[in-house]
Amino acid sequence: MDESKRGLIIMCKDKSVIVVFDSTFESLLSTALVCESIGAKAIHKDHFNPYMIDKENKIIQTANNNNESYIQFEEILKTSEKRKGCFRLSNYELQEIKKLIDWNLRYKKNDIDKFNLILKVIRQCLTEGPGIVLSQVTAESREMYKRSRQVGCEYHKACGFLRLDVVGDFLVSAAKFEHDVEDLIVRFWSKRFPEKTVVLFSPSKRKPCAFLGNKGKISFIDGEEIAVLKAKINKETKENPIYSIVEKDSNEDFEKIFEAFYDVQYIPARRNKRLARRWVPKKYSERFKMKEGTKIEYGIEKTKLDSFLIDQSSNSTDKCEVKNILKKPKR
């Protein structure tokens, strides 16, 4: 079996067991099973420190050869005979729960607590049945659904709201994300434009990085490679400054075309300020062209989109190097 699918099991002197898991789906499921069957405690590998166990209970065995963690978990979930007390999951339920866990694994990049929640929900699935989780009866399952909606929402908003700039064979964009969704977004674009290379710059707090997509294949770069990529894009701009399907038009011209189109789509007789306020991100409501000279009021609810779309003024370092990739905000 692949090493990555194994869990590290630590037996302490007092016969308590700690299972160290990583962020993979297999590892999570294995850990949940081991914890359920032998009453072990679980801890994420990023949080595990050998010295965290006191001298009385110092580690006597660190091994990843416990057969419990090697069992294909999906098989166990499907076959109740193998493990008494565990509920049988149908293929549909398994897929639904897997999808839920996948979205939750992408929840907030640096949040380690998410793993505890996922493990709790898997345990509920096994002990009380998948229906309890899928119908969101328990507080934990509701929280997981809420989080998966947040992640999904960020992904969908990015697909709908991010503008791309055409620079030669590159389609370039930049945005800050709260959750790990960059690869999904790039995959979405690269499937939509298979003949182009999609570049998504993500200036995260730790270090800037970029996701590249070409014909559905996704790659990730950071460090010095970022500068190389930016130079390549800038060179493309200089050599072929306004290359696109519309050869004589530039990206800015399309902004004007869209503005003109947008302005005539409004029907004044159907003005519905409340509905419009529900859709438009708060940050851009000021720039949102309300007719009849009235500005739209700020919404009460916060929108995640506020924090993720890059404002031109907020990113001065990238601005000079990749001027053309900085997005004008959406309405």
Next chain:
Amino acid sequence: MGFLEKLKILGAAAKYDLCASTASNRATSYSKLNRFGMGNPVASGVCHSFTPDGRCVSLFRVLLTNQCSNDCAYCINRVGRECLKASFEPEELVRVFLGLYERNYVEGLFLSSGIHKDPEIAMEKTLEVVELLRAKHHFNGYIHLKIIPGACYDQIKRACKSDRVSINIEAPNQSRLSEISSTKKMMTDILTRMKWIQRLAEREETYLPSGQTTQFVVGAAGESDLEILERLENLYCRMDLKRAYFSAFDPIPETPLEKMKVPKTPLIREVRLYQADFLYRCYDFHFSDLKSVLNENNMFNLSKDVKLCYAFQNLDHYPIDVNDEDTTLKKLLKVPGIGPTSARRIIKAKKAGYRFKKLKELARIGVVIKRATPFLEINGRKQARIDNYV
């Protein structure tokens, strides 16, 4: 005339046509087959921009020309109405649309046209745009094409290569249609074409993955809601209609209906019709159920929503016990405040052996308690009615 000027005229002329971007199942085959060209019909999930009326601008919605020989009394583009006239060349429109699509300003194309002289010539021009996109530029994205009333069979067959087509029915029957247009014939120009579309889509799997739609102008010809419901029933059952759009009549300056001072239709009437349409499509209501809700003037009650009216008229069917084994999805969907999603969740939880004890538990899974409480029984408790005491 410059492109921007033309866009302003033809974009404004198309704004009364209703449409929504719809992901089509062509998307599934896309990833396997198309490795070149651009675009896919997968919806992004969030619309791109919103106008102050709350509607999204996700499709590039334009007319190819606003020159029209029809005399529809409500229409902005009718013959004889004084306004600036403009036309796009197919190549020009394709060029700009692809530029906008590449930059993610729009998610697809919605193309319609005025009928200048001959419907077949007008249809041919719009088809030229679709064929340029599909064949020359290998555009695989979403295209919604308006069928011109009077287009020939061969043209409709070619139009079926787009994702969705629609032909505006405008009024529920011929007598109402003739009140607002002397040039359009309900049976020959509209219903026959809709039947052709339905047969073509049935025969060829790849045609029209998002089906066909239509649009009513509500209130222009003085029709009742019953007439609209009867026509809808006919269209859903016989024409395999995907959905219908309703546009409340709003008199446009310098049109005959404005001169005749036909009153503006209240927007709430449009809302009630949409509610009825959704109840039929998503809530398992029959048209007989919907017709039973109409008042003596054959109109929906504008002050109450359609589902609530139905519940009040059939109070003997309620309250419904959520935990009862006989409570099916269909029964739950008839309860105000319970939608398809929350109804499915209740059934799923019941299957898992869960019993609901408090209303709060229902609220957590998405039931609107305020509306649902009078019609629900939970754990042997139900809201008392004045009838119990009188």
